[in-house]
Amino acid sequence: MMGVFCKKFSEILGSDSKICGPKALKLAKIIQAGFPVPNGLCVTIEGYRAFVRSNGLDRKIIKEIQKKDIDAMRWEEIWDLSLAIKNFMIQTDIPKDLYDAIKEAVLALFGDVPVAVRSSSPEEDSEKTSFAGIHDSFLNIRGIEEIIKHIKMVWGSLFSTASIVYRKNRTGWLHDISIAVIIQRMIKSDRSGVVFTVNPMDRATGVIESVWGYNQGLVDGTVEPFKWILDRKTAEIDSSNRPKKIFMMKDPFSHEIIELKDGRVPLENGAVKEIFQDALKIEGLFNQATDIEWTMTENEFFFLQARPITTGKDLLDGDQKKDRELRPDLAKLSGIRKKIKNEILPGMQEDIRYAKGIDIQKITDDALIHEAKKLLKNYLRWKQSYWDYLIPFAHAIRMFGDFYNSKMAPASPHAYIGLLETDDLISVKRNARLLRFAELAQKDKDLYEIIQKHKSLKNSVYGKEFQDLMDEFKEDSSFGEAVTDANIMKIIGQYAQNFKKNTKVLVDQDHLKEKFIGNLKEAEKKLGIGLLDLAKEAYNLRDNDNILMGRLESPLKAAFSELQKRYQDLSVDQQKEYASSYQNFLENSMSMLQAKQRKKKPASLFARQLTGQPASSGTAEGKARVIHHQKDLFEIKASEIIVCDAIEPNMTFVIPAASAIIERRGGMLIHGAIIAREYKIPCITGVEDAMVFIKTGDYLHIDGDLGIITIERTRKVSHPS
Amino acid sequence: MAINKKGLRSQIQAIADTTHFAVLATDNDGFPYTNIIGYLLDDDLKSLYFFTSRHTRKFRNIQKNPFVSVLIDNREIYADKTYLITAITMLGKASIIDRVHKHIRQRYLSRYMELGSFTESSFNKLIKIDISRYIVVSRFQEVIEMEP
Numbered sequence: 101m102m103g104v105f106c107k108k109f110s111e112i113l114g115s116d117s118k119i120c121g122p123k124a125l126k127l128a129k130i131i132q133a134g135f136p137v138p139n140g141l142c143v144t145i146e147g148y149r150a151f152v153r154s155n156g157l158d159r160k161i162i163k164e165i166q167k168k169d170i171d172a173m174r175w176e177e178i179w180d181l182s183l184a185i186k187n188f189m190i191q192t193d194i195p196k197d198l199y200d201a202i203k204e205a206v207l208a209l210f211g212d213v214p215v216a217v218r219s220s221s222p223e224e225d226s227e228k229t230s231f232a233g234i235h236d237s238f239l240n241i242r243g244i245e246e247i248i249k250h251i252k253m254v255w256g257s258l259f260s261t262a263s264i265v266y267r268k269n270r271t272g273w274l275h276d277i278s279i280a281v282i283i284q285r286m287i288k289s290d291r292s293g294v295v296f297t298v299n300p301m302d303r304a305t306g307v308i309e310s311v312w313g314y315n316q317g318l319v320d321g322t323v324e325p326f327k328w329i330l331d332r333k334t335a336e337i338d339s340s341n342r343p344k345k346i347f348m349m350k351d352p353f354s355h356e357i358i359e360l361k362d363g364r365v366p367l368e369n370g371a372v373k374e375i376f377q378d379a380l381k382i383e384g385l386f387n388q389a390t391d392i393e394w395t396m397t398e399n400e401f402f403f404l405q406a407r408p409i410t411t412g413k414d415l416l417d418g419d420q421k422k423d424r425e426l427r428p429d430l431a432k433l434s435g436i437r438k439k440i441k442n443e444i445l446p447g448m449q450e451d452i453r454y455a456k457g458i459d460i461q462k463i464t465d466d467a468l469i470h471e472a473k474k475l476l477k478n479y480l481r482w483k484q485s486y487w488d489y490l491i492p493f494a495h496a497i498r499m500f501g502d503f504y505n506s507k508m509a510p511a512s513p514h515a516y517i518g519l520l521e522t523d524d525l526i527s528v529k530r531n532a533r534l535l536r537f538a539e540l541a542q543k544d545k546d547l548y549e550i551i552q553k554h555k556s557l558k559n560s561v562y563g564k565e566f567q568d569l570m571d572e573f574k575e576d577s578s579f580g581e582a583v584t585d586a587n588i589m590k591i592i593g594q595y596a597q598n599f600k601k602n603t604k605v606l607v608d609q610d611h612l613k614e615k616f617i618g619n620l621k622e623a624e625k626k627l628g629i630g631l632l633d634l635a636k637e638a639y640n641l642r643d644n645d646n647i648l649m650g651r652l653e654s655p656l657k658a659a660f661s662e663l664q665k666r667y668q669d670l671s672v673d674q675q676k677e678y679a680s681s682y683q684n685f686l687e688n689s690m691s692m693l694q695a696k697q698r699k700k701k702p703a704s705l706f707a708r709q710l711t712g713q714p715a716s717s718g719t720a721e722g723k724a725r726v727i728h729h730q731k732d733l734f735e736i737k738a739s740e741i742i743v744c745d746a747i748e749p750n751m752t753f754v755i756p757a758a759s760a761i762i763e764r765r766g767g768m769l770i771h772g773a774i775i776a777r778e779y780k781i782p783c784i785t786g787v788e789d790a791m792v793f794i795k796t797g798d799y800l801h802i803d804g805d806l807g808i809i810t811i812e813r814t815r816k817v818s819h820p821s
Numbered sequence: 822m823a824i825n826k827k828g829l830r831s832q833i834q835a836i837a838d839t840t841h842f843a844v845l846a847t848d849n850d851g852f853p854y855t856n857i858i859g860y861l862l863d864d865d866l867k868s869l870y871f872f873t874s875r876h877t878r879k880f881r882n883i884q885k886n887p888f889v890s891v892l893i894d895n896r897e898i899y900a901d902k903t904y905l906i907t908a909i910t911m912l913g914k915a916s917i918i919d920r921v922h923k924h925i926r927q928r929y930l931s932r933y934m935e936l937g938s939f940t941e942s943s944f945n946k947l948i949k950i951d952i953s954r955y956i957v958v959s960r961f962q963e964v965i966e967m968e969p
Contacts, residue, residue: 159902164962168905702826708956710966789824808962 121220140284317349317438500635538595597738
C-alpha cells in the first residue's frame, strides 16, 4: 500500500500531480534536477481519502457543514465549524494499513530526526488562485506518533477558517475536497528568503529577499527583508535595499521576533547572484515565472518550495479580509493585553467616574451641551478602542481553543471553555444581588407581597439594599428610564418564582489545568500556560467590556434626555448643536436594541422545527418571550424561553428568570452562550429565522445538546391531523 | 432571511423534477397504507396527479377517505449523506378525475414515457390531489410548513 499512500520525492512523476498536489510535484522536479532540497516524501490524497472514509468521518464532516447555510454564517460561526471538524480529525484514528505505510516510509527516510509537515493541496499554487497560507504547516515534529498527529492536523486545515471562507466564495462546495501532505527533513534556519524570478514591477528583472532566521516573518510580512533587484539576462545586481531596522523571527511558532543590532547583511553579493542563477534554472524546469523559498544553515543551502507567481489580483472579500486581520498572533495579542490593561480599562473607568460627577439636572444649558458633547467624544473614542483592541483580543480565546484541542483531543471541541469560565463577570455579580432579593422574598411573605405588587420598599428593612441595587442598575444599564423600581421588582418577582438554589457545580478548573499542562511537552509548557492566561483574561473581558461601554453610554443617554426636556427653552443654536450630537450618537450607539427593521414572516409559511448551534446543553420547554424592544425584557415571566437577536451584557439580568435562550446571532463565545452556561440553562445560537418565525407565547421545546427548537402552535388546520 | 417561500418552492420543484417516484399514504380502514406512485406535480404546486387502476386498494381507500399524504425526497441522489437529504411531505385531498385533460396526460407521459398504454386503459383513473400543505424537512431536523 505504501506506493498508493506515500511517495518519496525521488519517486514522484509528472502524472502524480493529482494525488500529490503541485507543491510536492515541484519539489520532486527540483530535487530530480539535482538542486538541493531537504529530503522528503508525500502522503498522497489517497491517504487523506482512506482516512476520511474510515469511521464515517466524511459523513460527520458533511453533517457539520450542512447544519447551516454557510453564506448565512458569521466569521465566528465559521470558526466554530472549523474547530469542530478539526477536532473530529484529531480524534479519529487512521486506518491500520495507512498507519503502517506512513510509519514504514517515515522511518526509512528520516529515522528519528525532526521533520516539517506541510500541506500540498491540489488547488494550491495554481496561477489563478492564491491559496498560500490557507492550510497549515508544522515545523520541528519528531517521532512517528507526533508526525501522524500533525498529518491529521494538516488534513484538518483543509477546513481551517481561511480555507472555508476562501472556498465558499469560489467553489462554494466543501464536500469533495482533499489534500496531500509533505513530510520533509527539518532545516534549522540561520537565514532564509524568497526569490521572484520575475519582478512584478519590472519584468526584465528579478527580486531576492532575505531575512535572518526563519522565513515566516518575511512571508507573513512582520519582518522587513533585505532586498536585491537583479537583471534577468546577466544575473547582475541592479540595486539593493536594507531594512531600517533588522529583525529576526527566532521561533516560527510563537512568532517571537527580536531586533538585531549588529547590522550584518544575511547574503554576500556573490551568494545573491548564485541563488538567482539557480532560481532561473528552476524557472526553466516549469516554464513559468516562479517564486522560490530558500533557507540556509551555517554551511548548507536548500530550496524549500516553488510556486508560480500569481498574476491574478489578490482581491479579498470582507470575510477573507477579516480572517487575515484576525489571524491569531501571540506577540500581537500580548501587546493588545498590555494596552487594554494599562490604558484602555483605566481610561474607561476614569471617564465613567468623570460622568458620575456631572449633576445633569443642575447645570446650565450651555454646560449641559458642553458635557453631552464631551461624553459623546469619550464614548466614540472608547468605541474605537473596543473595535481595535477588545474585539481582536477575543482571539486569544480562539487561539487557546485551537492549541488545547491539538494537545488534548477532547471529546467536545468546546471543552476548553471549561478552563476559562469565571465567577468574575460583572453581570453575574449584579444578578447575584437580584437573586438575593428573590431568595429573601421566598422566605419573607411581606417582602414577597411588596415585590409582587411593586409597592415601595423605602420604609422596609430592605430599603437601603434595594436602593443600592437600583443605583447599580441605573449606572450599568443602558436602558435609562426603563430601569424603574416597578420594572426591577417585576424581574425579582419572576426570579422568585423560578428560584432554584444555586446548584451550579463549578468545573474543577485546577484539575483541568493540571491535566492540560501535564500533557504538554517541556518545551510547550511556557506557551501553553501563556495562552491559557491570555485566554482567561480575554474570556473575562468578553462580557465586562460591554458592561463598561454600557456605563459610558448610560450618562450620555441621560444627558440627551435632559436636553430633550429642556428643548423648548434652548436657543436655536443650542437646539442645532443638540440635534447634531444626538444624531451622531444614534448612528454610533452600540446598543443593539435600537429600533431595528423587523423582518416580517411570509404569509402561509410556518416553522415547525428550527435548528442552530447547541451552545449550552440541557433541555427545556415553555412559552417563548420574543425580545424586540427594551420593554419586552421587563415583561418576562418565570421559566419563559427568551428569543432574541442577541443577548447584550446589559440584558443579562433577565436570564435567571428564563429557562432557555435562543439567539439569531451565532457562536459559542457570544454573551448569551456564556451567560447561559453560567446559569446552566440550554442555549441555541445562530438560529437565522428565530425572530421571524417564533412569536411570544408560542410553546417551544428546546434541545440544547442537538440545537433543535420545536415550535408548537395552535392554528386552524385545513387537513385533519 | 434564510428561509423564504421562493426558495422553498424552487427546492420542491427541483426535487419533483429530478426524482422519479413518490410514496402515497392512504387510510386503509384506520390503518396507514403506502404505495410507490409515478406522479406529476403542477407548476403552481397546488396539485399532484397520478394514474391508478380502479381495482387497487389505494383507489378504494381514496374513495372512502380522500385525505392523503404524499412523500417525495432526494435520497436517490444523496444516498447515505443524511444532512443533504430533503424530504417533502404533502398533505391534501384526492379526487377522481373522469375526463383526463390532454395537457395533463402529455406532461405525465413526458415523465413516464413507458406508461402510455397504462394511462389510456379503461381500468385506470387519473387521481388529482389538491395540496393544502407542504412540510419540508432539510438539514436533518429543520422543518418548515408551507401553504402552496
